[in-house]
Structure formats: structure tokens, C-alpha cells
Amino acid sequence: MKDKIEAFMDLVRERNGHEPEFLQAVQEVAETVIPYIVQHDIYHGKNILLRMAEPERLLSFRVCWVDDSGEIQVNRGYRIQMNSAIGPYKGGLRFHPTVNASILKFLAFEQVFKNSLTTLPMGGGKGGSDFDPKGKSDNEIMRFCHAFMTELYRHIGHNTDVPAGDIGVGAREIGFMFGMYKKLNNTFTGVLTGKGQSWGGSLIRPEATGYGTVYFAENMLKTKNDSFNGKKIVISGSGNVAQYAAEKSIELGATVLTLSDSGGYVYDSEGIGTEKLKFVMKLKNEKRGRISEYVEKYPNAKYFAGERPWAVKCDIALPCATQNELNGEEAKQLVSNGCICVSEGANMPSTPEAIHEFQKARILFAPGKASNAGGVATSGLEMSQNSLRLSWTREEVDARLKDIMEDIHDSCVEYGKNDDGSIDYIRGANIAGFVKVADAMLAQGVV
């Protein structure tokens, strides 16, 4: 089997050798899906996985805009339209200086499997720019978003490709991009998700990724007759996903000990409760400040500059910041500190070495493509509401989100159960995600 996986990876490396994040994501899928393909004749001789590892379309474009001091700035924009076998391309836009083709291809590749798992008819895509929103004025953000959309609008549409937010893209940016799309097309359609309430957005979409990550962890804990109540939680990040993972953890009776950003992490041994979390939301979403400011407001907490939170003793870890933010050594430490469950809110936050440690210790471990799928699933619900031209209540959307997360958990169990009864959530998620897309590709022929 190793030979088959290596031979496949050689082909992928030949074309994408300079894209480490993309190769990392493909390797993880290959290791679990190729053994499944070998056992199932219908997938033989069809090169399905190789076709899935090649974007249907990769767009790269210039984005020029004028900053507040009158200087002309040039950024690079991208949209990776990865796979449309089961529905229109769907996936977020990331604005961050580290954005490049490798990162967006890994995200788009993961998105294909994730969207398939949601049970909704969505293909996979991802996009963004190397634009850095940090320190930019609202007007600069608006000008950049408008400039970005003056090219992207040609390639998207509510039945073609429906972008949304990701790192650096939240409600403000979606608003600016939607405004420009609408002006250029002279149509009001659900071309983006994560829209504001009064113009087609869905209730619960802002909360959905963080809530879903916790719902998934709850489902994992249930298999051990356990729950969030009374647990100590370590969370990385302090953006959209981290904030709502924290909110739901608190609601379920757990104590949130940490939050972080790219500068470092805060540890509050008394717990980051509801009021403190409100402060963080205002700090991050309105003042656009740094997490270090938390200790100025709450001096009993400690700030660790340049460090990540994984050395803090906890029961449950929720990595909610970015890719490869939790390495093998940190995973070992989490395990030896008694952590029993890791549910990824971010995309690919654990390195392969970290995953190896979690699996070796047989703790509950969920890969982001399963555990953070609640965000895109609720985007799918936003698309449905837009098509129906109505909006569902908060309770209705939350109930659907919970059901979807449970369905994803069930799919992981179906395809990932080990002989000893434990569940390999990576194998489960990869195979369940693969089967639906692969079957659609088989039905549609070589296109």
C-alpha cells in the first residue's frame, strides 16, 4: 500500500513540488483514501484522486488600489475553483500577507471534502489575497475590497461560485464586496454568504463555525459518555471561530482558559467568562486591537508574548487560529497534561507529527474538515434561504446546524471505526467526503 501512496504522491509532487501546505493536505487524504480505493473496484483505473488534486480552474489576478496617503498599492488576488462535481464552488476568501497558491490550494482541496460531508450540494473553492488588513483604515479596506471584486465578479455567481469569509474577511469585508458585485452586475443575488441580516444573511452564520466545532466535540465526547460540563478548555485564536467556540463552551458549563493571536496568548486561570468574552469581541471586532490588551483590563490574567497556548493544562483543546499552529512536541505536552479531546476549529492547525501523537495516545481527535464544517454548512443554509427568499429563525438554523454536525459525526463513525471500536475521525472524514464527490465524478464522466 505504501508504494501505491508514494507513486500517487510522486505524481502530485511533480506538479506541485513547491507547495508544501498543499502537499501536506493531499498526503493526509491519500494515506486514508487510497487503501479504500484499492478495496473498491468502481474507483479503479479512473484517476479520481489525481483529478481531485488538480483545480478545475486557478485564477490569479492583479488588485490595484490607492491607500490613504495617495500611494498606489498592488496586491495579488486568487480564486481556486477546485471541484464542482456536487454543486457550485463554495468556500471562503482569506486576506493575509501569507496567502499564496499553496495555502489556497490546500484550503480549497480540504473544502471539497468538507463540503461533501455537510450533506449539502456544494462544490469546493477558496480564494483571497496577500493583502494585509492589519492597521488599515475602514476606507482602505473598502477600496481594497471594491478593487478585488472588480475582477472577481466575472468568475463567480450564485449558481457558479459563492465565496464567503475566512481569516481577515468578516462581515465588514463581505459587505464591501457584495456592494461592488451588485453594482457591477445590477442584480441582487446570494452570491456571497456571511451577509448582514438586513440584506440576505442568515442568523447563526457568524457563530456557526465555532459552535459547530464545539457540537462536533460534544458528539465525540458522547461516545465516551462525557460532556463539556466542568471541563477546562484551551483555545487558540481570538477571531471569529475562536470567539464563538469560547461562547458555546462557556454556555455548556466549561471554563475557557486561553485565547491568542499572532502576537502571543493570554491565560486567565479564573476563566474567560461571558463578560470578559464580550470585551474580547469588542476589542477584536470593533477596536481591531491585540489580545495583549486583555491583561490591561483583567490584570489577574497573564500574557505570554510570542508563545502558543498548548502548554496550559486542559481537558479539551480547540485550535482556532491557523494552519500548522500545533506541532508534535506541543501535542505530546497536551496529551501528557491530560487532554482527552482535540477538535480543530481552524483548517489543518495540527501538523502531521501532532496528529500522530494524538492518534498514538488514542485521544479523541477531529480534523477541521469535519469539525469546522458548521460554518460552510450554515453558508449552505444561507444559500437555501436566499433561494427561497425567506429567513429562518435563530432556533431553526441552530437546530439544523446541530443535526448536520451530528450527521458528519455519524459519517466519520461509519467510515472510520477501528476494529477495537475506537474511531479514526481522519479516515472517516476523508473517505466519507471522497465517496460522494467520487461517485458524482464517475456519473458525470471525464470532464
Ligand SMILES: NC(=O)C1=CN([C@@H]2O[C@H](COP(=O)(O)OP(=O)(O)OC[C@H]3O[C@@H](n4cnc5c(N)ncnc54)[C@H](O)[C@@H]3O)[C@@H](O)[C@H]2O)C=CC1
Ligand atoms: N470563518 C469561518 O467561517 C471559518 C474559518 N475557518 C478557519 O478558522 C481559522 C480562523 O479563521 P477566522 O476565525 O475566520 O479568522 P479571523 O480573521 O476572524 O481570526 C483569525 C485568528 O487567527 C489568528 N492568527 C492568524 N494568524 C496567526 C498566526 N500565524 N499565529 C497565531 N494566530 C494567528 C488571528 O490573530 C485571529 O485571532 C482559519 O484557519 C480559517 O481557515 C474554518 C472554517 C470556517
Ligand SMILES: O=C(O)CCC(=O)C(=O)O
Ligand atoms: O462559508 C463558507 O463558504 C466558507 C467557509 C470556509 O472558508 C471554510 O470552511 O474553511
